[in-house]
Amino acid sequence: xxxxxxxxxxAFYIAFITGVxxxxxxxxxxxxxxxxxxxxxxxxxAGASSWMASFSAWTFVGAAGxxxxxxxxxxxxxxxxxxxxxxxxxxxxxxxxxxxxVTPIEGVRLRFGAGSQQFYTWIRLPLLFLFGGVGLxxxxxxxxGVFGINVILVMIILGIMVTFVALLGGxxxxxxxxxxxxxxxxxxxxxxxxxxxxxPAIGGVSGLIxxxxxxxxxxxxxxxxxxxxxxxxxxTLNNLFDMTRxxxxxxxxxxASDRHARKMLIIPLIGTLIGPxxxxxxxxxxxxxxxxxxx
Numbered sequence: 001x002x003x004x005x006x007x008x009x010x011a012f013y014i015a016f017i018t019g020v021x022x023x024x025x026x027x028x029x030x031x032x033x034x035x036x037x038x039x040x041x042x043x044x045x046a047g048a049s050s051w052m053a054s055f056s057a058w059t060f061v062g063a064a065g066x067x068x069x070x071x072x073x074x075x076x077x078x079x080x081x082x083x084x085x086x087x088x089x090x091x092x093x094x095x096x097x098x099x100x101x102v103t104p105i106e107g108v109r110l111r112f113g114a115g116s117q118q119f120y121t122w123i124r125l126p127l128l129f130l131f132g133g134v135g136l137x138x139x140x141x142x143x144x145g146v147f148g149i150n151v152i153l154v155m156i157i158l159g160i161m162v163t164f165v166a167l168l169g170g171x172x173x174x175x176x177x178x179x180x181x182x183x184x185x186x187x188x189x190x191x192x193x194x195x196x197x198x199x200p201a202i203g204g205v206s207g208l209i210x211x212x213x214x215x216x217x218x219x220x221x222x223x224x225x226x227x228x229x230x231x232x233x234x235x236t237l238n239n240l241f242d243m244t245r246x247x248x249x250x251x252x253x254x255x256a257s258d259r260h261a262r263k264m265l266i267i268p269l270i271g272t273l274i275g276p277x278x279x280x281x282x283x284x285x286x287x288x289x290x291x292x293x294x295x
Contacts, residue, residue, distance in 0.1 A: 007147075014161060017177055021165035024172035034170035035102050036253040041175060043260040047267035049178035050251045054081070054268070055185070056135060059279065061142055067283040071216025076228060078276040080235035084243045085272065089265045094258040096249035104249045136162075171254060182267075186275075193281040202285050211288045 028034040037046075066074050099107045109117035140155035147154075165173050197204050202211070215221035219228060242248070255261035 016180075017161065017165055020176050020180075021169035021173040024169035024176055027172045028170045032102050033172070036250065037171045037175060039097075039253060040256045041254040041260070042256060043263035044267065045175055045179055046251060046254045046260070047264035048182040049175040049254075050264060051268040051271045052178040052182050052185075053251070054272075056138070058138065060189075063279065064283040067280045068287050070222055071212065071219075071284065071287075072280050073219050073222060073228065075276050075280070076232045077235060078272060080232055081239050081243075081272050082269070083236050084240040085265060085269050087240060088243050089262055089269070092244050093252045093255075093261045093265060096246075096252040097255050097258060097261045099249065099253070101253065104246045104253075107246055107249060175254070189275075189278050193278045196282050196285045199285070199289075201289055208281065208284060208288070212284055213287055213291065216284065216287075 032038050063074055063077075099110070101107045101110065105117055105121055108120050136155050136159055137151075140151050140158060143149070143158075144151035144154045165177065169176075196202060197208065202208055209217070219225070251264075252261045255264055
């Protein structure tokens with residue numbers, strides 16, 4: 001049941017996010033400030049924003065459902081980002097920063113000319129609208145179901161809020177909000193995981209592993225081992241191309257120095273290693289506690 005406290009929390013969160021946009025709007029004095037935070041962001045702020053950019057509603061909804069059904073095999077999806085992150089750490093990140101441009105699209109123009117810049121900009125625009133709409137629809141559908149509000153109304157409110165914050169505050173407000181959200185997400189996830197493991201029916205980490213359904217740690221019950229291998233390799237290759245494309249240079253253009261551009265990857269690396277191990281605890285516990293729910 002959704003209580004008045006849930007609504008108050010959401011109202012406070014929306015007010016806080018909007019307030020951050022208003023406050024940081026005063027810091028943007030030029031296009032460099034607006035698009036890349038003036039190129040002076042410390043690594044721990046830029047790193048938190050970089051990690052949060054990989055999150056979506058699917059992380060705690062769709063992924064949780066998959067873990068409930070199939071167990072920790074979904075870790076392959078998360079860990080397929082580790083090798084690309086290491087490649088970015090040692091090779092790509094500081095090279096992106098050394099482009100000395102305000103936006104990634106400006107980098108396309110310097111490297112390939114104005115014609116390529118225009119083509120690249122306009123060919124991507126419909127896709128950006130499409131993917132943005134899909135993401136907004138996913139969050140809106142989830143919130144609509146939880147709170148019993150019309151999904152169109154939810155999408156309109158969320159769309160206006162996100163647009164307002166990004167348009168008014170620029171990169172400063174986006175990065176500041178990401179940093180705060182990182183602490184909220186990690187704090188809530190760790191708290192829920194600890195409380196879940198403390199349940200007598202679970203009995204800690206050892207109990208979770210011992211009581212988990214057989215297929216959770218015997219993946220051959222789900223599919224052939226070759227499938228998991230090629231699935232992991234395919235995802236790793238896809239993530240490598242994704243992380244090293246010029247669009248993703250924006251986060252490194254914010255870094256205060258080459259050293260900061262490298263250090264900012266510490267947070268995504270640690271988060272990718274440890275985070276999924278925390279995310280999977282509640283759905284795995286649910287598969288134990290409700291093992292006969294569908295029978």
